[in-house]
Amino acid sequence: MLTELNNHKTSFFICPEDSCTGCTACMNVCSHAAISFIPDEEGFLHPSVDKGRCVNCGLCKSVCPVNTPVSRYLPEEVYSGWSNDGQVRLCSSSGGAFSAIAISILNQRGIVFGCTLNADLEAVHVGIERVEDLYRLQGSKYVQSRVEDSYKLAKQNLKTGRKVLFSGTPCQIAGLRSYLHKNYDNLCTVDIICHGVPSPKIFNDYKRHIAKKKRLRIENIQFRCKKYSWIFFSMSVNGYTEKGSARVEYIGNYYNDPYIRGFLRDNFLRPSCYSCQYCNIRRCSDFTIADWWGYQAEPGELSDFEKKGVSLIMCNSAKAVDMFTEIKQSMVLRQRTIEEAKRTNLSLSRPFAKPCTRDLFWKDYKTLSFDTMVSKYMYPERLTPSVYIWAKLPNTKIRRFLITFFVRCENLLRKLKCSFLIPHIHY
Ligand SMILES: Cc1cc2nc3c(=O)[nH]c(=O)nc-3n(C[C@H](O)[C@H](O)[C@H](O)COP(=O)(O)OP(=O)(O)OC[C@H]3O[C@@H](n4cnc5c(N)ncnc54)[C@H](O)[C@@H]3O)c2cc1C
Ligand code: SF4
Ligand code: SF4
Ligand code: SF4
Structure with missing residues (x-):
């Protein structure tokens, strides 16, 4: 087509x-x-x-970067880590790497572009000039963001010699670089390792669905709330009840929130995401940031990372390596290899495949109500006991013991061809 x-x-x-x-x-x-x-x-x-x-x-x-791809970098340095500032880490999706880079630019009177939720709770790109406004860009918004006039504003600022940090998905950074058509010493770019972007239409329907279900006038949405856990992708929707002024917070996670479940089941990602040219280690930005999944604490380190989050940071260009020398001071870091990074994150090797249910999903979407779509495609997971314990209990010795015990029992039942005896529990 x-x-x-x-x-x-x-x-x-x-x-x-x-x-x-x-x-x-x-x-x-x-x-x-x-x-x-x-x-x-x-x-x-x-x-x-x-x-x-x-x-x-x-x-x-x-x-168009599809016709004329931009040049790429191979990562020079790779780190896992988090911001020294607990508040920054709490407000960020992973360990706060983006804020550490952004603060360094803002302290040099630069301008930082990134994704925020506007007054209508739609994802759009904006520029900020003060550290106090950083909260607007912090945190992932799992929906495609509209770039609007950010490329043009970035160019205007670059021409005046001001430092500019532009953050976004790799395809947005490729678009910016193609549009600028030349390298600027005062430009720094940050991309994310990208699973793919969900449809804004589904996000709008989800907002209406939650507002109706919870009788809520939504004021704010956080896609990676860390109140209970970092690893469970918790969605937090805040607002006021329709009738009174009581404040309500809905929190749903990977196992039971329809939007997060739907996002990770890949039925409503943008079609280009299934054949994305950026899902590999050849990067189009100075920095690449992401979640560091499967982090193992070193002896003496606090094991609170499952709640607080860990970033993956890749310095891809000489400019990034140079900048990171100073940024490092504001973070707790461990140097890694690109092979380790690839093991933590599938989207560094290949894009997620188009699910066989996608075409049917969109066919149904035209005729079925959102509630029916939720029960057909975004239903909550039923978990085996080992996963249930992993999801419910904090990371302690007891949890590790119980998980090992139940995994062994489940494996034994599978070996005896009695998997039907493994109970599945609603989260
Ligand atoms: C759609 C999407 C898919 C992702 N897929 C993965 C993945 O597969 N694996 C993985 O490890 N990490 C993924 N991430 C990145 C991850 O969720 C964190 O954003 C990243 O680790 C940075 O976290 P942080 O703590 O450093 O800073 P944060 O403060 O959490 O980062 C905020 C940064 O993300 C940018 N951003 C937020 N939402 C969007 C958006 N909709 N479009 C463009 N830029 C946005 C902001 O501009 C800002 O630069 C994805 C993020 C998004 C938005
Ligand atoms: S850049 Fe504008 S004027 Fe030129 S071909 Fe494209 S649409 Fe037409
Ligand atoms: S939006 Fe980007 S990818 Fe699509 S046609 Fe325009 S330049 Fe190409
Ligand atoms: S998966 Fe690729 S095409 Fe899709 S939003 Fe991410 S970078 Fe862009």
């Missing part, structure tokens, strides 16, 4: 529709303002060209 480069009948194409990441480099480069973005049936934005304005210069096609 191809993205038709106009809203009428010409056969002018930018890139294959399923490869389009929605980065907006094409729109930003068009000096005739001929490109606008419109949502497709799944809620993902795609370029549409106004034939009346387009002069067929071909610039949009050549700037």
Whole structure:
């Protein structure tokens, strides 16, 4: 399928529709303002060209990173670790690596671009200039963010010689670099290791679903709330009850929240994510940040990381290595190898595959209610006793003992071909 480069009948194409990441480099480069973005049936934005304005210069096609990939780096240094500042770590999705980098730029009177939730709780990119505003960018928003005018604002600031930090998904960074068309010494880029971006349409339906279910006027959403745990991807939705002013907080996690379950089952990721060219160790940004999964505490280290979070940090360019010398002071770090990093994170090796249920999901989505979609595709997990204990209990010796015991029992039952005897418990 191809993205038709106009809203009428010409056969002018930018890139294959399923490869389009929605980065907006094409729109930003068009000096005739001929490109606008419109949502497709799944809620993902795609370029549409106004034939009346387009002069067929071909610039949009050549700037598109799908047609002309940007240059890449191989990581020079890899770390696991977390911020020294407990509050920063708490407000961040992993260990607070992004904030450590951002604070260094803001302290040099720079500007930092990243994703925030706006007043309508939609994910958009904005620029911030003060450390006090960093909270707006902290934390992952698991939904595709709209870049809006951030590329243009970044360019304006770069031209004045101001330091600019731009953070986002790898495809957004590739879009920015293609649009800028040259290297700036005062630009630093940070990308995330990316599982893929969910549809904004599903996120909007989820917000309505929770608001109705909990009778809530939603004020704020956190996608990786650490109140109970870091490893369980807890969604926290805050607001006021419809009738009174009582404050309500809903917290759902990996095992029982429909949105997080749906996200990790991959049915509503952007089509380009299943064949993503950035899910590997060749990076398009100075820094790459992510979760460090499966962290093992060293002797003497507190084993509170399952609650507080651990970052993976990759310094990909000489610029990043240089900058990180100072940033290191604000973090607790352990140097790692790229092979270790690959073991913690699948998206460093390959993109997640398109599930066989995806086409049916979107077919059903047109006719079924969101509640029915939840019970059909985003239902809560039923867990074996070992996983249930892992999910419910804190990381102590007793938990480790119980898990070992139940894993052995479950394996024995499987070996005896009696798996039907293993109970499955609702989380
Ligand atoms: C859609 C998505 C998929 C991800 N997939 C993985 C994965 O597979 N494996 C993994 O280890 N980590 C993944 N991450 C990254 C992870 O969740 C953390 O964001 C990352 O580890 C940084 O955490 P931090 O503690 O350093 O800082 P945080 O303060 O948590 O990081 C915030 C940073 O994330 C950026 N950001 C937040 N939401 C978005 C968004 N919607 N679009 C673009 N940028 C955004 C902000 O601009 C800011 O730079 C993903 C993040 C997102 C948004
Ligand atoms: S071909 Fe040129 S004028 Fe037409 S949409 Fe692309 S960039 Fe704009
Ligand atoms: S430049 Fe970006 S938004 Fe435009 S067609 Fe290419 S991938 Fe899609
Ligand atoms: S998986 Fe790839 S295409 Fe999808 S949002 Fe992430 S970087 Fe972009």
